[in-house]
Amino acid sequence: MLQLIKLELKKGRLTSYLWGALIAYLCIAGAMSVIYFADPANLEDPSFRSQAEMLSMIDLLVRATFIVYASVLLSKLIISEFKDKTIALLFAYPVNRKKLIFAKLAMVFIWTFVNVIVANLLVGGLFIGINSIWGYLSDPLQTEMLLQHGLTVFMQAFGAAGMCLLPLVAGLRNKSVPTTIVSSIVIVMIVCSNNLGFSLSSILAIPLSLSVLGILITYLSFRKIDQMDVA
Known part of the structure; x- marks a missing residue:
């Protein structure tokens, strides 16, 4: 399985995935910059009132971004190959079909999981540094809060990785x-939208349940891939 993932990364050019992730990080940081520096002018209803809320906002943006990003990867790695029937050529190789498909799925799952964590670390660290200079949020940065947030990010990363399937x-x-990408946007709008400071994803049971559902449904969709006609 690991060897198949490595081969898939080589075929898709790892550098293109890395550049895509970097651009996503910059977009998230840009969006947060607009929110962070615009909020002082909106004292009655700011987007966040503490550093904990700021980090939660970053996590929300990160997950929304990479759920959609994952749908693009899935479209490229699986949907397009089924649509163009190039998957038939891939299945001609003496490798188990299930292993080939699940290697692609595992790659997207791991890629999403890792990027949600890394993006939170980088963008979160950046804005903690920015706030230490500008000081728009005056509440103290507590170790207990950071540890709790880190645990939440880890669980939300798993939720996003499974949900993206x-x-x-x-x-x-x-x-x-288009259906794949639009479906991911709909999921983001429902689960990750922030309504008056509340998001469905803030209830951890929801993203975790959707993650398990995504993994289960995907497995059921491909469990009989060996008997499927892809010609």
């Missing part, structure tokens, strides 16, 4: 790339 099921039915 759900759009694949919708897109696979019609072998449609």
Whole structure:
């Protein structure tokens, strides 16, 4: 399985994935900059009132970004190959079909999980540093809060990694790339939208349950891939 993931990374050019992640980090940091520096002018209803809320906002933006990013990867790695029927050539190799498909899925799952954590570390660390200079949020930065946030990020990363598989099921039915990407956006709008400081994803049971559901449904979708006609 690990060897298949390495081969898939080489085929898709790892540098392109790295550049994509870097651009995503910059976009998240840019969006947070707009929110952070615009909020002092909106004293009645700021987006966040403490550093803990600021870090939660960053986590929300990170997960939303990489759930959509994962749908693009899934479209490229799986949906497009089924649509163009190039998957038939891949299945001609003397390798178990399930291993090939699950190697692709594992790559997207791990990529999403790692990037959610890394993006939170980088962007969160950046804005903690910015706040130490500008001081718009005056509450003290406590170790206990950081540890609790770190644990939450870890669990939310798992939730996002599993949740990002759900759009694949919708897109696979019609072998449609737009359906896959639009489905991910709908999921983000429902689960990650921030309404008056509340988000469904803040209830950890919801993203974790959706993650398990995404993994289960994806497994059921491909469990009979050996008997499927992909020609």
